[in-house]
Amino acid sequence: xxxxxxxxxxxxxxxxxxxxxxxxxxxxxxxxxxxxxxxxxxxxxxxxxxxxxxxxxxxxx
Numbered sequence: 001x002x003x004x005x006x007x008x009x010x011x012x013x014x015x016x017x018x019x020x021x022x023x024x025x026x027x028x029x030x031x032x033x034x035x036x037x038x039x040x041x042x043x044x045x046x047x048x049x050x051x052x053x054x055x056x057x058x059x060x061x
Contacts, residue, residue, distance in 0.1 A: 017042035
């Protein structure tokens with residue numbers, strides 16, 4: 001289960017972090033600090049999302 005979670009986190013983490021960066025840029029925060037903070041927050045938020053997706057995949061199979 002842990003191996004699948006690591007693989008899924010590569011994709012889920014980059015997607016959520018990238019989306020958070022786009023949101024920061026659309027809001028007008030175009031300096032380095034807000035973009036890095038938004039990427040970090042998106043990366044941290046992706047941990048529970050990855051856990052839920054991994055758990056759902058294991059319950060199906």
